[in-house]
Amino acid sequence: MRITRAGRRISGAALALLLVPFVATAQQEGDVDLGLRAVEVLQSYLRIDTSNPPGNEAEAAAFLARHLQEAGIPYEIFESAPGRANLYARLKGDGSRGGAIILLHHMDVVPVDPLSWNVDPFSGVVLNEFIYGRGALDSKAYGAVQLVTFMALHEAGLPLGRDVILLATADEEAGGRLGAGYVVKNRPDLLEGAEFVLTEGGSASEIGGRQVHFVEVSQKMPLWLRLRVTGPSGHAAKPLRDSAVNRLVRALERIRIYRGEIKLVPAVAEALRARAGYIVDPAVAEAFRNIETSIGDPAFLAALAEEIEPLLRNTISITVLNGAPNTNIISTEASADLDCRLLPGEDPGRFIATLTDVIDDPGIEIEPLLVTDATESRPGTPLWRALEATARARDPEAVLVPNVIPGFTDSHYFRELGLVAYGWTPFLSSPREGPAHGADERMLVTNVERGPAILLDLLERLAVSREAVGGVR
Template identity: 45%
Template sequence: MRPEGPPASRSRAGVRLAASLLVVLVAAVARGAEGPDWAALGREAVGILVDYIKVDTTNPPGNERRAVDFLKPLLDREGIETRVIDSAPGRANLYARLRGDGRRPALVLLNHLDVVPADARFWSVDPFAGVVKDGYVWGRGALDMKSLGVLQLVTLLALKRHGVPLRADVIFLGTADEEAGGNQGIAVVLGQQADLVRGAGVVLSEGAFNFLRNGRVFWAVNLGEKSPVSVTLTATGTPGHGSMPRADSAVNRLIAALSRVMAWETPIKVLPDVQAFYAAMAEFEPSPVRERLGDLATGLQDPAFRQEFTRNLSNNARVRNTISITMLEASNKINVIPATASARLDVRLLPGEDPAAFVEQLKATIADERVQIRIATTVVAGSSPDTHPALEAIRAVARAHDPQAPLVMPMTTGASDCRYFRQRGTPCYGFTPITLRGRDGEGFHGNDERVAVDQVIEGTRLYYEVVRRLVAD
């Protein structure tokens, strides 16, 4: 539309053209207010995920520098400020930041760049080929957690592209080494570059997926997780020749100690957050399960219900400290009775438990002075508050999307980088707006890990909306 020229000189066609341009302009403004082109953004997210899965960041050894080299240009080319935090040869963390007006504390979008190993012999596709078939993106990291990392990245891109006025800074933090405890990842970032996230108000990361149960989609947010404690048992005994067995050998002592550990039923303890989760689930269960879950501590006093409830491994791990015997070591020669034999136990403590007190209980259970117990604790896990603007943002998006969808808050039995933030007093919430249906979750750390394409596309929009509510509304 040319501004010059008197209105009287305009033709009818010119007026119609002006009117239609105005309609286009208004529509464009409305679109801008609504946000991105969701279908296009969703497709972009799927494309990034497919290529990201091809970047092999199996830990060990990690090689997360490859992931940094893949993700950083996607941020750089949009003019988003980035920084690389090297932690070891071949290993690095990626930080990016969108600046807001500072009226609210910064939001950290936390993801890890590494994945656990995949044994291709047991997969039906190459775990690092980024295969798309049957409506799924297949590959190691599809669930844990390259998909959520991509939702976070694309959210940053969309906020930047649309020039959304931000009340808070939004930080993208991709860390190395999460799958091996975080010493080469989040521990380095918080130890050497703590300024990068200083004053952050809240962290969103992994820990829960939405899920389908009895035909209903449940939205899930994780508030807390268990503390991993690595325990080493070392038995000592008299060494000798294998042709002359001795009852008091180190191996025999170790096996006896481990049998006592296996027989030990750690006490049941229903924490308030755990009770709240099961009470929320109970509403959708038939009687008498509903009543049992509604008051779990009482319900679990019934041996029959306790047996049924704890048969489910997640249920069991949410109500007690657990022990998995995972590593064994003794003689390296068949005819040598060794002087020492050792075992490692993967112990997971409920939030709030004291590792030293647990070791005392373990010592009493083993009851053998010649079996030494050593522990290595990384960071003791805690929980985030069950009321927070982040939770309200998630609840609001859930309601807008599916008014019937319940929001539940399961404790995760695994460990994540969230615990480093929770320990510092920064709330961290595990949230992934991808719904796991049927057997979708089975590939988690297992074979044929995959994520539904439609869920990644949908998740792109849902994640953006949660973040926008938190930092822009």
């Protein structure tokens, strides 16, 4: 099918909206056809169940590839395990603007509890102003927008000054080892000449009448551990003090009450200070400006515990538990999984050593399931400036704020290779959207409609050769 960039059509309704600052519509953005196309692609994309486990990204990759095929863009699909596919395509540039930019999203989604949904989570249904479906926010909408924009860039035929890569990966929700992790380890050829990565992890909203874009530049580092312990077997009618389960429970209780020390690492300090300018309450803003001293104030920490404490400590969540298969059996084995999140710059080995001291039981084995390195991308790059210019074209007062997130995305795999990766999307979040990973996950249709025009604008600023845009960007 044809993807056309429509002209700047401004309807009467949109003109009325122009009087309200910062309410951009698809019409205002001009690329009506692209916006509608993105909505259509997203609806079909949401109907493919890529719940991970098992993932089944092969079907999603084939779906995205069909569009590339029709647009005449070569692509490659490669499996990291049966049914676990990744998709790659590259538009070639002459390199005059720099290295390639990768548009990255993950095709897998977290599983659903269908009973807690009010709509079919795999229907892609549009109701009122929203598109519903597992993955609407995380991250199939971004995937649909990236695909449509990538095809539009190809169709526009503008000479590119750098390569633009489309990369759709598997397994992000389970740590990415079969997706982005697989690509960096086994297919470095696909990343040749790459400089930038754009993916999920950023957010933008209107604060105090202007757009504030929180661009993710760093994140906490997942360290997933399995504790294992063995012990004597027996009949549950005769309790054993030192059974495997009892020892595990004792270790877990020590972990439950353990709190790592408060630490302010440089990336977090910078991000929290930058937030100060966009906090309405002057006292709270002042506290953020002086974050070094504020973290010593228990009242400040208590008030903001949920929001910022994960950025100030290494954290541990006890998640999976395994013991006997039956109520009346004393199991010889017990295990528990811990989801630990370390601050940027922390040493996983040292953290495991601390945990070993906390557990204080040499019988408990600690097996790492996922170890990553948290690294940081600095603001101020050509990609940063292009993002800023793109935002300011829509709101002259818009600002970009470097942010550190407590969760993680696939960005760290690319940062470890030295690429600059930013968490940024073309969407303006609304509190009525959401929740990612929750029931009735939904995105505003207007966000999806506007997405391609904004992303295309960014790519024109960043990747189209200077001659083609008159050297103004």
